[in-house]
Each structure stands twice: as C-alpha cells, then as structure tokens.
Amino acid sequence: MQKYRANLMVCAGTGCVACGSLKIKETLKAEIKNKGLENEIQVVLTGCNGFCANGPIMAVFPEGIFYQKLQPEDIPFLVEEHLLKGRPVEKLMYKEPEKKIAVPKMNDIPFFNLQVLRALRNKGMIDPENLEDYISRDGYQAAAKALLQMTSGEIINVLKASGLRGRGGAGFPTGLKWEFCSKVKSDIKFILCNGDEGDPGAFMDRSIMEADPHVVLEGMIIGAKAIGASKGYIYVRAEYPLAVKRLQIAIDQAKESGLLGENILDSGFNLDIEIYQGAGAFVCGEETALMRSIEGKRGMPRPRPPFPAVKGLWDKPTVLNNVETYANIPLIILHGAEWFKSLGTEKSTGTKVFALTGAINNVGLIEVPMGIPLKTVIFDIGGGITKGREFKAVQLGGPSGGCIPRHLLDTPVDYESIMATGAIVGSGGMVVMDNFNCMVNVAKFFLEFTADESCGKCPPCRIGTRVMLDKLTDITEGRGQERDIELLEDLSHDIINTSLCGLGQTAPNPVLTTIKYFREEYESHIKENWCKAGVCKKLSTFYIDETVCKGCGLCMKKCPSDAITGEKKKPHRINQELCIKCRSCYTCCPPKWRAVKVGPANILAEAKK
Amino acid sequence: MVKLKIEDLQKIKDKHKATFALREGGYRAKITVHMGTCGIAAGARDIMSTLIDEIEKSGASDIIATTSGCAGLCSREPMTTVEIINEPPVKYGDLTDEKIRKIFKGHILEGNVVEEYALVIGSETAY
Numbered sequence: 001m002q003k004y005r006a007n008l009m010v011c012a013g014t015g016c017v018a019c020g021s022l023k024i025k026e027t028l029k030a031e032i033k034n035k036g037l038e039n040e041i042q043v044v045l046t047g048c049n050g051f052c053a054n055g056p057i058m059a060v061f062p063e064g065i066f067y068q069k070l071q072p073e074d075i076p077f078l079v080e081e082h083l084l085k086g087r088p089v090e091k092l093m094y095k096e097p098e099k100k101i102a103v104p105k106m107n108d109i110p111f112f113n114l115q116v117l118r119a120l121r122n123k124g125m126i127d128p129e130n131l132e133d134y135i136s137r138d139g140y141q142a143a144a145k146a147l148l149q150m151t152s153g154e155i156i157n158v159l160k161a162s163g164l165r166g167r168g169g170a171g172f173p174t175g176l177k178w179e180f181c182s183k184v185k186s187d188i189k190f191i192l193c194n195g196d197e198g199d200p201g202a203f204m205d206r207s208i209m210e211a212d213p214h215v216v217l218e219g220m221i222i223g224a225k226a227i228g229a230s231k232g233y234i235y236v237r238a239e240y241p242l243a244v245k246r247l248q249i250a251i252d253q254a255k256e257s258g259l260l261g262e263n264i265l266d267s268g269f270n271l272d273i274e275i276y277q278g279a280g281a282f283v284c285g286e287e288t289a290l291m292r293s294i295e296g297k298r299g300m301p302r303p304r305p306p307f308p309a310v311k312g313l314w315d316k317p318t319v320l321n322n323v324e325t326y327a328n329i330p331l332i333i334l335h336g337a338e339w340f341k342s343l344g345t346e347k348s349t350g351t352k353v354f355a356l357t358g359a360i361n362n363v364g365l366i367e368v369p370m371g372i373p374l375k376t377v378i379f380d381i382g383g384g385i386t387k388g389r390e391f392k393a394v395q396l397g398g399p400s401g402g403c404i405p406r407h408l409l410d411t412p413v414d415y416e417s418i419m420a421t422g423a424i425v426g427s428g429g430m431v432v433m434d435n436f437n438c439m440v441n442v443a444k445f446f447l448e449f450t451a452d453e454s455c456g457k458c459p460p461c462r463i464g465t466r467v468m469l470d471k472l473t474d475i476t477e478g479r480g481q482e483r484d485i486e487l488l489e490d491l492s493h494d495i496i497n498t499s500l501c502g503l504g505q506t507a508p509n510p511v512l513t514t515i516k517y518f519r520e521e522y523e524s525h526i527k528e529n530w531c532k533a534g535v536c537k538k539l540s541t542f543y544i545d546e547t548v549c550k551g552c553g554l555c556m557k558k559c560p561s562d563a564i565t566g567e568k569k570k571p572h573r574i575n576q577e578l579c580i581k582c583r584s585c586y587t588c589c590p591p592k593w594r595a596v597k598v599g600p601a602n603i604l605a606e607a608k609k
Numbered sequence: 610m611v612k613l614k615i616e617d618l619q620k621i622k623d624k625h626k627a628t629f630a631l632r633e634g635g636y637r638a639k640i641t642v643h644m645g646t647c648g649i650a651a652g653a654r655d656i657m658s659t660l661i662d663e664i665e666k667s668g669a670s671d672i673i674a675t676t677s678g679c680a681g682l683c684s685r686e687p688m689t690t691v692e693i694i695n696e697p698p699v700k701y702g703d704l705t706d707e708k709i710r711k712i713f714k715g716h717i718l719e720g721n722v723v724e725e726y727a728l729v730i731g732s733e734t735a736y
Contacts, residue, residue, distance in 0.1 A: 003665040005657070005674040007631055036654075040661055042628075061632045062639070062673045085644045086676030125632055135618055136625035144615045258612030266614050 004042040006083065009124050011057040013048025013210055014203075014242050020072075021045075021056035027072040028058075031079040041083055047211020047246075048203075049124040051111055053363035054094065059106055059124060066106035067092045097361050097383055111362045114381050116343060118351045119167075119327035120367045122212040128246050131253040134214040140259055142330035146222045147267035150333075152182055155226040159329070161337035163349035167204075168194055168285070168322030169400065169426045170502070171348075171415045174329075177319060181227040181309035184317040191220050191229040191271075192313065192320040194290060195236035195243065198282040199398025200449060201357040202429030205323035207365050208353075209236065209243035212327065213250035217260065217273060219326025222333055224271045227319050232273040235290050237280050247275055282399075282453035286501045287312075287320045289455065300455045301501035322427065324353055344370035348414035352425065358395075358432035359386050368413070375409040378432055388591055389434040393517070397426025399446045399453075400506030402513030403439065422513040424506070436587065438535035439518040440525055443511045444472040450507040461504030464495040468511060476536040478601060480526035485515060530600035537581040541599045544585075546571035549595035555585035571595075576604060627670035637671040638717050641690040645679025651686035656709050660689075663713040672717060685728060691716055702728045 010016075010025045028043050049057045054068035065088045067078070074092055081087045093102040094109050103109050117123070126133035134140070146155055160175030181189065193216055197205040209216060220232050236244050251273055254260040262270045276294050283289045284299040291313045293299035312318025328350060332340045341349045348370040354377065357363050361383030368377060378384070378394060385391050393403040402423035404411065411417050418425045433442065451465040468491055474480055492508030499505045515522060524530045531539035544555075544564075549571040556564040556572060563579045566572030574585065589596040600606075630636045642648070642657045660674045680688050685702030691712065692698045699722050701712055708726050715723045722730070 003627060003661055004631070005661055005676075007628065009632070040657065062634065062636065062675060064634065084676065085646075085649070085678055086641070087678045125629075132621050132625060135621045136629050138622070140613075140618055144618060148615060258614075263612075266612075 002039070002042075004040060006041045007061045008041065008043045009046045009049075009059045009061065010043060011047075011049040011055060011124065012045040013052070013207060014240075015048065015052035016055035016057055017242070019055040021070075023072055024056045024058070024070050024075065027075040028079070031075050032083065035079055035084055037079070037083060044127050045129075046124045046126065047122075047128045048207035048365055050115075050120070050207070050365040051094075051362065052365065053361075060088075063088070064105050064107060066094055066104070066109060066112075068094050110380055111364065111366070111383065114376065115367050116351050116369050117367050118331055118343075119208060119215075119324050119353050120211070120365070121331070122215065123207070123365075124211070126212065128211055128213055129249050131214065131250070131257060134212070138334065139214055139330075140218055140265075142333035143218045143221045143259070144265050144267075146225050146333050147265055147269050150225075152226050152228065155222060155333070156182060158332060158337050159226070162332045162340040163337075163344075163347070164325065164328055164332060164340065165348065165415065166322055167324035167328070167352065167427065169397065169424065171425065174321060174325055177309060177321075178223060178226045180307070181317050181319045184310050186317045188231065188316050189227055189229040190313045190316055190318040191224045191227065191232040192290070192294075192318060193220055193232070193234040193326060194285060194287070194320055194322045195234055195240070196278050196285040196290060197240075197323075197427060198237070198280075198285050198453075199400075199427055199429040200446075201431045202355045202398055202427055204353040204355050204365065204428045206240050206243050208323050208327050209240065210246055213243075213247045214254065215327045215330060216247065216323055217250055217254055219321070219329040220273060221260070221264065221271055222329050223319060223321065223326070225269060227317070229319070230270050230272070232271060233276045233294055233313075234273065235276050235278055235284070235294060238277040239280055244275060244277060251275070281455070282449070283455040283501070283503050286503060289501070290320065291318065298455075300457045301503075303500060324428070345412065345414045347416055348425075352413065352428060354428045354430045356382050356430050356432070358430075359389065359434040359436075360384070360432040361386055370414045371412045373409070374404065374411050374413055377413065377430070378409070382432065385432065385434050387434075389436065391432070392435045392437055393433045393439065393442075395423070395431040395433065395442070395446075395510070396429070397424035397506075397509070398429045399450045400424060400502065400509055401426045401429075402509045403433070403442065403517060404513070405517040422509065422516055424509070436533055436535075438476075438531050438533040439514040439521050440472065440476055440531070441535045443514040444469065444476055446510040447472055447507070450503065454503060454507075458498075458500040458504060460495045460498040461500070461507065464491060464499075465504070465507050467491060468495075468508065472511070475522065475525050476531070476539070478529055478536075478538045480522075482526065484526060485519065485522050489515060528600050529602055530598075532598060534581075534583055534586050534598035539601050540581060541576065541601060541603045542574055542579060542581065542583070542586055543576075543597055543599055543603070544572050544574055545595050545597050546573075548593055550593055552590070554588050554590070555596060558584040558588045560584065623670075630671050631673055635671065636673045637694050638673070639692045640672070640674045640713075640717065641677045641692070642674065643678065643680040643686065643688045643690070644676040645683070645686075647679055647683035648686045648688065652704075653687040655706065656687045656689065656704050659706050659709050660713065663710060667713075667718060669718075682728070688728070693717070693720070697731045699730050700728045701726045
C-alpha cells in the first residue's frame with residue numbers, strides 16, 4: 001500500500017462539479033507533481049460535501065482544514081504554503097458571516113458541527129467510485145450479518161424496534177412494510193429503490209447516490225433478504241446523470257466482487273439489481289405510478305388496496321423504499337435498534353437529511369437529529385437570512401408541503417409536529433423565504449408545478465388544481481373577488497379528500513398553509529389591490545419616500561428603464577410611466593434607509609383625487 | 610476480481626486502515642516536520658521522505674506525518690515535533706537521515722524519547 005501523509009478530499013458532487021471542482025483537481029495534481037509531492041499527497045474525489053453554496057470545496061486531512069470557493073489560480077499558492085510548508089491558507093477558508101474571522105477546521109464551522117451524520121456518514125470521506133473505500137468504512141458488514149447470521153424475521157424485528165420511518169415523505173414504518181411483504185407467498189418478489197426525487201429545491205437522494213452509492217445497494221440487499229426478493233430496481237430520474245453513472249459503477253463492482261448476483265458472500269442468497277431511468281414526471285415518485293413506469297407503461301397511479309406489498313410490480317409482491325431510508329438500514333443492522341433510537345424523538349427516531357435552499361446563507365445539504373427546532377436549523381446551521389433581511393417563512397415538503405411562519409420557528413422537526421403546522425417533513429426540502437416574498441405568489445408557484453405535473457387520471461387533481469391555479473392567478477393579477485379565499489379553502493378540502501394519489505391529496509397544502517398563516521396578504525391583494533412585497537406587478541406601485549431618500553443614486557444606476565431621476569444627495573423620483581416594476585430599486589435601496597416603498601396599484605389615482 | 614467472502618471484508622478494511630486513520634483522525638502518533646524556508650533549506654524535504662519511508666516499512670496504520678511552518682529555532686533545522694497521544698510533544702533538532710530513523714524506531718515505535726537528539730519536551734504556551 002502506498003503511504004500518504006495527506007489526503008485532499010475534493011468535492012465532486014453535482015454542485016461543486018458545476019463550480020469547476022474537476023478543474024481544481026487537475027490543477028492540484030499538476031501542482032503537487034510539480035513540487036515533487038506526488039508520493040506523499042493523495043487527491044481523492046468525493047461525493048457531495050453538503051456545503052454547496054461555497055463550492056468548489058476541499059477538505060485536507062489529517063488536519064481537517066476546510067477550503068472553499070477554490071479557483072485554479074489559488075492552487076499553486078495553496079500547494080506551496082499548506083502542503084509543502086504546512087501553513088494553512090487563511091484567505092481560502094470559511095469565514096463566519098458577521099465576524100469575518102477565518103475558521104480553519106471543518107468541525108469548528110457551525111454548519112458542520114451541529115450535524116449528526118448517519119445516512120451521510122461517508123460523504124466527503126470516501127471516493128464513491130471505489131468499492132474498497134466503502135468497505136473500509138464498514139461497508140457490506142451489515143449485509144454479511146443479515147445474510148449469514150440473521151433470519152428474515154430477525155431483520156424485520158430490528159427494523160420495527162428501531163422505529164425507522166420512510167424518509168421519502170409519508171413516514172410509514174419501514175419494518176411494518178417489510179413484514180407485510182414478507183408474509184405474502186410468491187414465486188418472485190421485487191425490491192425497489194425510489195430515487196425519483198422531484199421536489200423543487202430538494203437534492204438529498206441525489207447526494208447520497210452520488211456520494212455513497214454502495215450504501216443504497218447494501219440497504220437493498222438487506223431488504224431483499226427480509227422480504228425474500230431476488231430482483232431489484234433502482235428508479236432514478238434521468239436528470240441525475242452523475243447519480244446514474246456512480247450507481248452503475250457500484251452495481252458493476254458489486255457484481256464482480258460477488259456482493260450482488262448469485263450466492264452473495266457465500267450465503268446462498270441471490271439478488272440482481274438494475275437501474276431504471278425515469279423520464280422525470282413528478283408523479284412517478286408515487287409508488288404505484290413508479291411501478292407502472294418500470295413496467296414500460298405511462299406513469300400513472302392506481303387505487304390502493306391492493307397495496308404493492310401484495311400486488312406491486314408486474315402484480316408481484318414488491319417493497320419500495322426511498323434512497324435515504326436504505327442509507328439508514330446498514331447502520332441499524334450493525335448497531336441495533338437501541339442505538340438508532342438514541343437520536344430523535346419517541347415517534348420520529350434517528351436523523352433526517354434536509355436540503356437547505358432559498359434566502360439562507362449556508363445553502364447546502366445537512367443531516368440533523370429528528371426533533372431539532374426549526375430555528376436551530378435555519379439560524380445556526382443555515383447561518384440565517386441573506387442580505388440582512390428578515391425571515392418570513394420556511395417551506396417544507398415541496399409541493400406537498402406547506403409554509404411555516406416566524407411564530408412557529410420553535411417547532412421541533414419531527415413528523416407529527418411538522419404535520420400539526422399544516423406542512424409535512426416530506427422528503428426533506430427546506431426552502432427559506434425572506435420578507436421580500438409574496439406568499440400568494442409562492443402558493444401560485446407550487447400550484448403551477450402540481451397542476452403541470454398532475455398525470456390527469458383523476459378529475460379532482462386534474463381539474464381541481466387547474467381551477468385553483470386560475471383563482472390564484474386572478475388574485476395575483478388584480479382580478480380577485482370577495483369569497484375567493486373561502487372558495488380556495490373549499491376546493492382544497494375537496495381535492496384532498498377525493499384525489500387518487502398523494503400528488504392530489506397534498507397539492508393544496510401550500511395554498512392552505514399560506515391562507516392559514518398569511519391570510520392578510522390574500523386579503524390585501526383582493527381588497528386593496530396591493531401586493532405589499534411588490535412581487536405581483538399588477539398590484540404594486542413603486543415610489544420613493546422623499547423624506548427618507550438620501551439621494552445616493554444606487555437605484556438610479558440599477559434601474560433598467562431609466563425611470564429614476566434626481567440629483568446627487570437630493571431625493572430621487574420614479575417616473576411611473578417608464579417603470580416596468582422590476583423591483584431593482586426596491587431590493588437595492590440600503591436597508592438602513594428603505595426609501596423605496598411599495599404602494600397599491602391605484603395609489604396614483606387615489607393621490608390625484 | 611475474485612468473489613469476496615465475509616473474511617475478505619475485514620482484510621480490505623485492514624489494508625486501508627492507515628488511509629482512514631488519516632481521514633477520520635484515529636491516529637496514535639503525529640510527527641510534524643517543520644518546513645519553513647529555513648527548514649526546507651536545511652533539508653527538511655529529505656527528512657519527510659525518510660519518515661514516510663519508515664512509516665511505510667513499519668506497516669503501522671496509526672502514525673501520521675504532517676508539515677508545519679518554521680518552529681522559530683532556525684539554526685537547529687531541520688526539526689520535527691513528535692506527538693504521541695496523551696504525552697507531551699517532543700521537539701528534535703539538527704536532524705539527519707540517520708537520526709530521524711533512530712527517532713522513529715526509538716520514540717515512535719518503542720515509546721522512548723531519544724534524549725540525545727531531543728531539544729525540548731512540551732511546547733510554548735499559546736494564547
């Protein structure tokens with residue numbers, strides 16, 4: 001074995017690759033060779049590190065120094081200073097937003113040190129394309145234990161005792177699902193993995209598949225043994241090319257090494273796994289639609305029962321679990337149910353991965369114990385709201401979820417507590433919104449998505465979401481009427497109660513929660529023709545408060561239509577005839593002045609009167 | 610590749626133990642070679658190569674070598690600091706190929722400070 005004194009872990013998740021991390025790796029290798037260090041220092045490409053906002057990212061071990069936003073031109077200096085002379089380069093380190101002090105070590109950065117890694121335990125630690133790296137981190141030990149030392153019943157009992165619930169969104173107990181299927185007699189059974197992550201802003205499953213593909217296979221092997229399946233499919237959307245590539249490499253390696261195929265690890269157990277690429281329809285994340293899609297038909301759900309555990313893929317007993325669920329399973333088998341339950345709450349055990357996005361400083365992927373308060377996630381791990389703005393709401397659960405307002409920030413993140421707010425934990429997308437967002441428009445955005453993605457099979461969803469979208473469009477464009485809010489609420493309840501599958505049953509949630517917590521915004525749109533956030537163009541007029549404006553000229557420079565005039569250090573004015581309502585002036589006016597205001601659509605007419 | 614058996618999993622894990630000790634932080638001894646301009650000029654690069662060679666030969670997976678800047682005593686370069694877990698650090702100076710091999714064997718593998726080459730035990734107080 002070649003002995004290295006340092007390992008450079010360069011993130012090669014989709015985010016960092018897009019920021020140029022492969023170029024960084026090449027430059028590093030060249031520079032290390034240039035300095036004659038190639039026998040001392042190893043460069044490793046890893047999966048997503050999680051701190052995506054600051055990519056390209058690299059961690060240097062053994063010291064655990066964390067570098068961010070690397071550019072190829074930084075590399076020669078970095079190699080010379082840190083790798084040769086042992087002086088970590090401060091200017092390439094993370095700095096806390098307000099303090100401006102460099103934090104050298106990864107584990108001292110709040111974004112990392114408040115996390116507990118289970119499903120993501122191998123992120124940034126292994127080369128995802130190297131089977132031996134995975135095995136070195138206890139990989140396939142759990143599969144060996146399950147195949148050689150445990151019965152199907154024992155596996156199911158551990159899973160049930162652990163309290164693990166499906167991480168895809170619905171939160172159904174995994175052990176129970178496996179038990180149902182294990183009791184059905186059949187000549188063939190299927191084990192499926194749902195990697196059809198489709199929520200806007202969510203990338204938990206993609207990151208796991210990219211960073212640690214073998215853990216998905218290992219989880220599936222254990223599940224296959226528990227239910228008695230001999231064939232597995234991983235359903236991944238084709239928009240995740242890197243995940244597909246790394247999973248395929250992992251499958252090929254596992255087959256070659258006897259970890260998949262016939263007589264796995266000499267246990268007499270057989271399992272074959274294939275990837276099936278989905279074409280990207282959101283509804284194919286629903287289990288019955290996903291199975292139809294694998295069968296080669298148009299992805300559409302069907303009524304349940306019969307549940308897939310009895311009649312699933314090709315009418316055979318089938319278990320479908322989400323990527324993150326599988327990533328938890330090997331650890332439960334190795335360390336036991338009690339260990340797993342040591343984190344989380346009574347009914348929501350373990351940890352959950354979230355994708356933090358939106359108006360938040362530390363955009364990225366995190367894993368936290370269930371039950372952690374929302375505000376810890378957003379303000380401590382997430383580093384608070386960008387541009388010094390105010391928190392307004394956080395959207396959980398994607399198009400099936402809802403918006404949680406400021407006064408509920410103490411809510412613990414677990415299935416029941418989040419459900420009580422009207423949102424859902426869902427698969428783990430967390431979109432943070434600041435006070436520059438219009439909540440009616442946010443609801444409309446999600447409805448546009450679900451109305452578009454509705455498969456059209458059942459009328460409540462097909463027609464209902466469309467009618468709701470039309471109503472929301474009316475409200476945002478000034479055609480809202482009295483009673484529209486009540487109509488939206490009624491429609492929502494009807495769609496929830498009568499839709500065939502989860503898509504329709506949850507589609508109204510973003511509307512219901514925004515009405516529940518931000519009803520006054522709907523009312524000001526309808527009654528005052530006023531979008532107070534200035535998002536809905538037809539319902540806002542931008543003007544400058546001349547008593548506050550300092551005449552700094554910033555808005556004048558930003559205005560794309562030359563609608564703003566004024567002399568330096570004297571109050572400026574917006575020419576309403578020229579204003580295209582792009583919000584540039586409103587968003588750029590320094591917070592300490594806030595001279596640009598939003599008034600209702602008809603403010604000028606009112607003023608003239 | 611041959612089909613793996615259960616005992617192979619452990620063998621593979623053992624084979625990569627050193628690499629993962631490096632990444633996970635599970636090491637027993639750390640040797641820092643001071644590589645300021647003075648250290649490099651005095652031959653610290655060769656000391657590092659020798660050290661890596663010794664670690665490799667020993668087959669140990671819990672010893673790491675790393676670099677740092679000038680230790681402040683430029684006239685005594687090349688220098689290293691040896692840190693064994695739960696013991697105070699020891700600085701060695703005026704190193705040569707032969708001396709570092711002796712230190713590696715005596716101090717790191719056998720646990721006895723090589724007093725004839727040692728400059729100081731403990732480190733400066735840092736605020």
